[in-house]
Amino acid sequence: MSDTQGQNQLSEKVLRKVGQLEQEISRAVIGQRQVIRDTTIALLAGGHVLVEGVPGLGKTLLVRSLAAAVGGVFNRVQFTPDLMPSDISGHIMFDRKTDSFRVRKGPVFCNFLLADEINRAPAKTQSALLEVMQEQQVTIEGQSFSLQLPFLVLATQNPIEQEGTYPLPQAQLDRFLLKVFIDYPDADEELQMVQQITGDAVGDKLDVSAVEEVLQPAEIISLQKYTAQLEVDEQIIAYAVRIARATRDWSGIENGSGPRGSIAMLRAGRANAVLAGRNFVTPDDIKAVAPAVLRHRIKLTADLEIEGYQPDDVLKDILSNVEAPRV
């Protein structure tokens, strides 16, 4: 059996489950299809997601549903100004009973971590989390502990109430594969959501009991490997690079995306192709993920910011001007 045939077979086997994954999450999270799609892309690409949206739109529910559908461990950390790095990573404590030091692992030891309002914690604590995201291991008092894979961080930011926050520096934002906007659901979706949540429910506890486990963490890892090995034509790579480079020379952008932007586009593009049921990447995959990949990697000039332009406006311009691949 050739490699291609092997890939095709794996694709058929797992793709069905990936499709189900999105469906299962949709059972608990009503609407928000793009957010679910982007989170799934990040999961397959082995990246992390920064979600921006006002409170109460189902961010926690989304991550819990994802954890339930994949059978992973879910943790949530509410970032506050007094949160310490050890509160996330864990620490060593002296156990009097055994007369020895033992490691108390922090909430970061999980598969799916919701870092709620990440910009409320000081830079030191943010850095601790971002280092974990990058290295996928935690060092406590000189001892290294590997995290259990898959590991996905979904960090949230609140676009309002900016007083007393610590905005993430550009270099650290770069570590998130995607930045996703979560918006209010439309009327029908909200109606359905309210009916579903208030029906036979005591209090406002999040209910993910409807979500069935469709994938095991081990299968996710094999899916991630499969995604990473997906064939990409040179023209596609050149297209991603062209887009990233265009952000550096574009009028209205003060700081463009670095090479990590091109890499992230390819990773996310591969995942998008897998979700579309293909075993090759097309220019459409790159174009589809480009806004989510690049919007937090570019900084607009003061003029445009004052005039109220968003990075998405400029990216739209770039994508409609950068030539599609020439085969």
Add this chain to the structure above:
Amino acid sequence: MELDKLEISLRRRSAWEAIDLGFALARRWFVPLWLLWLTSAVPLGVLLFLLFNEQLWLLMILVWWFKPLYEPPLLFWLSRAVFGEQLKVKTVIRQWWSVIRPQLFINLTLRRFNPSRSFTMPVALLEQLKGKARRSRISVLGKNQHAATWLTIVGIHLETILELAFITTLFVLIPEDLRWISLDDLIIAPGRIGEWLQLAGGLLCMSLIAPFYVAAGFALYLHRRSELEAWDIEISFRQINERVRESQTSKSKRFLSMSVLFIALSGLAVFHPIAEAAGKLSAREAKPVIEQVLADDDFGHTEETQYWKYVGSTDSEEAEAEDHWFIELLEMLFKRIGGFFEGYASIGKILIWIVGISLVVYLIYRVMGNTQWFSGLKRSRKRNINTPVELFGLDLRPEQLPDNPAAIAQQLAEAGEYREALSLLYRGALVYLVTEQAIDIPDSATEGECQLLVSQYRDVDESEYFSQLTHSWLAMAYGHILPEQEQVLVLCQQWSGVFGHEPG
């Protein structure tokens, strides 16, 4: 001309008062005058828009240039209205062509920058004078008359100020969040929307100023004629005559009328004999009577005065005689040059005709090219504007395709060259969509976006076929997956059925 029907009161006025009178007329009859201006300007504006919708700056200049075309109907209406005959707008529109036609071409060319246009327009339009007669008439009317020029200068400034005010007001009313441009740029480098604003503002301001401009010019003309032809005195005579006639026929007011007659005969002794004599005396007989009347002290007296006047040096005649040969030489030279160019005038005339005909043909061509504006912005089947010659590295020029792409692609597929076969089919389909169906595909469009465009603008059969073709092409081009031969052959066979004929 029935002066007694005049709606305005004639008296000696300064030119500025005459302009004021014109403004009062424009205010009184603003609505019909404004409508008349619009009825000329709007259709022409639409026609010019069809011709030059891509070059708004040119459109603006042309709309402004054709001002002398919009003004004659206003003058025509005013010339009737001041004599008590207020025509309906419809009536003037019916006579529109005959009203604007006199000397139209020359008004739009040589006389376009005539600063006293408002004042001289009645000579051509109402008195129907041409050539030398017109020139001599204008020289009489325009002697020491500069108010019309100032009227034009003030009008231009006022129009500019109004237009700037219009644009600034609109700009101020736009919420700050929605402003896409600064005020300076909006005026100096306006962009597409800015140009439209300037056009709208320009038209509005021109339409507001025009009634005042035409009415003021006409009032100046009336004032000058009444000054030269003593209309006010004639009207006074007529009124007196009327009153006298009435008093003679009214028995109940005999005494009163006798008094009036007495006053008229004694108080206006100067005028009455002339008025009476006009009907009885011949010109020769009237002359001594006039002299006799003028000899009266009431008409002034002769006075001799003395003053010094420089009459030049005595040797000037000699100098003139010396310079005489030079003047003769110049005269001869000009005569020769005139004779030389006379021969070429006929050639010039022919050239002007050729230029004129070419211009008309070009304008018709432009109108034909922009007729899609009439069809509700419906996509033109044959529109070739912005047709890309290359997309995704594929040459889209119809001449680069074989006559029957499907047959060639089939041969290639049978020879195992699937990539070339699919490329040809895909290219052929794009050429058909871009050139035949005028689907606008930008350079940045991916294959998926092309497919979306096809599903939006084409029927289900084309859309389904194009979707299959795109899928096969993508797998081949980016996935490097060789398709089944059967699958490619089916695509080749269906191609002609879907896209009908060879492209181009």
